[in-house]
Amino acid sequence: MSRINRGRITDGQDITASDLNDRFDDYSQAGALNAFNVRDAAIDLPQVKADWFARDSYEATLGEFSLDHTSVNTVTASSSTPPAAGHIVQDFGGTASVLNFGLSGVTIGTGDVLRVYWDLSVNPTYNGTPWTAIGALGQYVFNNTVAGTTTVATSGNVWVLYPQWDITSSALTNFVDVPGQSDFTTNYTGSLYGNTLAQCEATTVIPAWVQFFADASDGKVNASKLYDSRIGWRGVSGAWHYSGLATTVYGMRWIIRGLLHPDQNANVNYLAYDTVAGGQGSPNPQLEYTSGKASAIIMRLG
């Protein structure tokens, strides 16, 4: 590391133009005294501007708090094709829960990353055995231990929760699905609607039911020993990040849809609406929810 070696200005000394110039030019010497050994090599946190790395963070409540679930919001499964509109996560008064980035929004530069996390307390409910309906995606048929066949659940039916963002204005009236995520309404074959897995990058899946059976024998089901166990209240969570083209984000909100089930068509995997199972029981399968948190941070990439 180099250092400047020039005597101080002393009391009574004349000030000349050349002397002043020399003192400032000391910092411009090539090689001997450069940016590396004067500034960069001496860098430490006090020299770095505030918010240099983690620029800002945000937080919002999703839904509304009710620890013992005396109040809940309820979403009913779609039984129509095309599927009904998704449910916007909201408080008990119907006001959408928004992770708000302010009037000016937050600009994500090309060297930045927006990281988003969320969680929600949910409770899937149903009546009867929706998976046994003819045409339901969530059914599977086994030989049973008597002589016939028995329809069981794949236990693959799910609800989904995913974010949308508004990159238009702080009015927050133009929410669209975030990059990597779609709304499960692509009609990919016949009467089936859904997303490819590549369109589910911000999707949280919530199991709708689970069935198990006891005393299976030789690959056959004991039809009298089929049990579906209550899923009950549970916490679910998700994460998503964005980096790429510069954009300004004004807010985010979350959507619930259901019921869905894995499917495959033309060698492409889908998460598809199971509107048959969604139309079973009275009431149809539902998802109750109370509260959760959404949080985000914007950071520099390296």
Add this chain to the structure above:
Amino acid sequence: MAYTKPNTFSASTVLTAADVEGNTEELRAYLHEGVVVGDFESSTWIQTRHIQPPTFEPYSGTQHGVSGHIAGQSGGGLGVRLSFCTSYLTGNGKDNAEPADWVAIPNTTFSLRMHRPYRGFFHWWMELEHGPDNVPYVAGQNYNTNDRLNYIAPYLGNTGFADQTAAQEGQNHQGPSGFYWNTASPVGARYPFTVAAGYGQRDGVMRIESNSVGTVTAGLCYYGQIDRVGIVNWGIALEAWYI
């Protein structure tokens, strides 16, 4: 870019304070703030001796450096460290939860000294086995057996600041029609735990941000209505970036 003084002085001209100050101000910015990518060498542009030395505490799994803290602990793998929740420490699952009823979960806490204001996240995950708990229901003292839940929540500071809004529940394990225990051989849960009911993973993230400097504690706590909840595997991590 190298420093270039904005003003060059000439003999027999008035020396103004503004010109001197202009050069000095540019020099100050050059030395302290005007960092641009082109200023940096492609490698080793910071010498270790010029930054505050990083520290690493292997037992607590915490690392501190010039930009903040990174920390992580895990209770799974070879060195399994089981943890637990129990309703007997939270008023036996009484009806009305108060902040004071939330109890810290053993092992799942970081205490870190923040040298500057910070922002970041506390991350957590765990696999839990809820019950089964068939202790008889007594009105006003506990919940109906079928409805008993265990809540996990993150906190910053102490459990009095449990973020209940972000609490995640798990349901008391039970079989169909509320069957719990098999008392004949083999003794144990009457029906299997499934990943969707009774047994399962929970995970979450809590934002942390403060302009205060000092020791900060972030961890997990619970409010339990189930007599025994086993935390089979768990992990916590923390990132706090100085601002």
